Amino acid sequence: MVGEKRFRPDGRKAFREKEEFPMTETPLAARDRRATAAATARALGAALLVLLLTVAAAAAVSALTGCAAEEPTDDGDAAGVATSDADGAIVVASALCSEPYEQATSTNQIGFTVELLRLIGEKSGRGIQFTKAVNHKDAEQNITAGLPEDVAAKVAAGDAGLGASSITTADALEGVVFSDPYLHADFSVLTKMDTGYDDLASIQGDGIVVAVQGDPAIAAWVAENLPAAEVVTFDAGVDALMELSSERAQAAIVDEPRYLRYVQVKEPHLQAVETIASDKDYAFVVAAGNDELLATVNEALAALRADGSYDELCESWFGAAPERGTATRSAGEAVQDSTGA
Template identity: 30%
Template sequence: MKKWLKIGFVLLTVLAFAVVVAGCGGGEKTGETTGEGEQQATTETQNLVFGSDTSYAPFESYDANGKLEGFDVDLIDAINEVSGLNIEMKTYDFKGLIPALETATIDGAISAMTITEERKQKVDFTVPYYKSGLATAVKADNQDIQGYDDLDGKKIGVQTGTTGELEASKVPNAEVVSFDTIDGAFMDLTNGAVDAVVNDFPVTAYYIAQGNDQVKIVGDLQTSEYYGIAIPKQKPEVLEKVNAALETLKENGKYAEIYKKWFSVDPPAELPGEPQN
């Protein structure tokens, strides 16, 4: 009798352990529950971390209450809604994003990053989600600099690691001063420490629109550029999911809604649609 009691106790212990293990599976799951409590159509949410230079309004910046906001921020929220991904944005210096992507320290980067041939050698890009170009900004009372072609021999402020820095380095006899954030470049422009700032047009225009009317944009845009979300080459499955989400958002109108919220105009009729790898 004692023998059978001992066997029964062992069996109950094993069954209890199996139930505990089954309840401790990793990953967040979503699905529908039937009346009998059985879960159907279960899918696992993929948690990802995307780096971003969060001092680049109107694409990403912190508001007065310390909340992250911007076009890129809203776009990531929308991607999360339609993709089954759970992407969290974390602050990185812009110059540190490509190295972090190369080592797959982060799962992606969304930071108003221009798709370039050099960057494509190191990371993959999604389909473009924004068309931009480089603008030249000077103090509002500056009459000598009428555009990019007048920067010869001038002191130019740029953000480190950007296409603005690359383009400014081509100006003959210019002294290029690089800053970790674009805010530093604008600050030196307003106090006269640099003669001009070469930077992405929407960011410069937004800076001026926030009441910084001591700065103006001069001349035409120097380049035509496309922004993409950068993904480590080691993570093609993430690239595929984000591309599919972007396509869905363009089709269902959510992308246009976010674009108009931040730029007060409709997005271009079409952007290049092929993956930029």
């Protein structure tokens, strides 16, 4: 620091020390500084614009690839049917909303049918890739899960090789053919233990609420055998089971395999008091004319039955492989079916 010190008569400093480099700028220096700042701002603005454009382009690519992953495209086989993705995996269309057969979690697909398909893939040396089939929006703008006909349409159009969404051989579907059946399902008439409803006669009176899964065969049986009942119908059989478990209903009627699984993992106090024998067989569908994939699926199913893998899978999911005209109480007591057999 350089400068001089001056004092007032009272001995105090009159001025601060002068600095060697004054804190003022010439007009030219100020203009240079403003010009430099403006240039820097323009450069930063240009860099920011490039960054924004890059991010937008990346988002667009991600959206496109995401759609491609969810909706596999045709792999260009001779029949024009998308039997597999680029890696040779069988593309499966499913609504993935039918517990315990097939359903979607946030990260995966689970269910008896899902595991069976993966075993089929292993037997045939193919992977399995699921793609959802959804219906149009309803009146509240909610996207509803696809019905069997939606799944079949997806397969017939070549958007998937195989359809699996609780499809039965009795379903009237266009443009597809059925595989060999992979699961039989009679219907079980159920009550909750220790509630006083231990046989069919106990639920035939007035004031009985019966929760049923939506099925024409169940509706016809209830109309004939439980004419006084108040019937509550659910699209999902598991919802009917929940009504019974919570005792909002005194009885429920659902697929026997679905009941067996529910008892196994959620509610051991339900019992079957009657079996409604049915011709309900679940099967896969492939596009009409896709004989190669149909043969692959049927051969794998036969092999899984022959080596015991099918029975092991049924035991792990239902406790036993469901058979026609049978039902089992939770305690293991046999129940006579409605045909008298």
